[in-house]
Amino acid sequence: MRGMGDAYVWVADLDARPEEAAVLAGRVVDWLEHRGIVRGELTSCLPGDGLGRPPGPHAAHAVTEDAVPTGAACGVVMEIERRVYTGAGLWTATCPHCGAKTEHADSGPDMWTPSWAPLFDDLYAWFGGTGPGSGTCVRCGERADFLAWRMDPPVAVAHLGLVLWNWPPPAEPFLTELSGVLGGHRLVTARTTV
Structure with a gap:
C-alpha cells in the first residue's frame, strides 16, 4: 500500500532499444552500487510489495538536496519494459x-x-x-x-527507466554521468506524485 504523499522521480532513457535494456539496466545498477548511491541488497524499500535498493552512503551526491529521505519507502528500481513516463498532472x-x-x-x-x-x-x-x-x-x-x-511537462516513451521513490530531483552532474554510463543516451526526468 502506498503512503499518502508518496512521489517518485523517474529518469527515462530515450535511446535504449528493447533488446539492450536489460544489459544497460545491469550496468546502471553496478555503477550506482559502486558509487555508493544505492546499497547492493534488494529490500522492501518501495511502496507496496515491490523490492528495490535502499539509498547508499553517498546517495546525496545524486540529488539536488543535501540529504536523501530515509524511511520505509525510499528505494530505487530499474524498469525494463515498455513504459510511458508522465507526471501526475x-x-x-x-x-x-x-x-x-x-x-x-x-x-x-x-x-x-x-x-x-x-x-x-x-x-x-x-x-x-x-x-x-x-x-x-x-x-x-x-x-x-x-x-x-x-x-x-516532460513525458517519455522508453524501454528503460530509473525510478527513485521519495527522493529529491537528481542533480545535473549525476544525470550527465548516468548518460555516460548508458553510452551517451538522451535522458528525460520528471517527478510524479501519487
Whole structure:
C-alpha cells in the first residue's frame, strides 16, 4: 500500500532499444552500487510489495538536496519494459510538423478534447505493444515519432527507466554521468506524485 504523499522521480532513457535494456539496466545498477548511491541488497524499500535498493552512503551526491529521505519507502528500481513516463498532472503535446498543441478537456474523464483522442490512442497502442512508436497530428495529419513531439511537462516513451521513490530531483552532474554510463543516451526526468 502506498503512503499518502508518496512521489517518485523517474529518469527515462530515450535511446535504449528493447533488446539492450536489460544489459544497460545491469550496468546502471553496478555503477550506482559502486558509487555508493544505492546499497547492493534488494529490500522492501518501495511502496507496496515491490523490492528495490535502499539509498547508499553517498546517495546525496545524486540529488539536488543535501540529504536523501530515509524511511520505509525510499528505494530505487530499474524498469525494463515498455513504459510511458508522465507526471501526475496534465501535459501538452506539440506537433513537430505544424506546431499544433493538444487541447485540454474542460471536464470529464479524458485529459484532452475528443478531437485529440487519436494521438492518445496511438500512445496507448505503443504502450500495449501494438503501436509503431509514433503519433499522428489531428491538425496536419502528419505522423511523427513520439520522441519528436515536444511534451510539457516532460513525458517519455522508453524501454528503460530509473525510478527513485521519495527522493529529491537528481542533480545535473549525476544525470550527465548516468548518460555516460548508458553510452551517451538522451535522458528525460520528471517527478510524479501519487
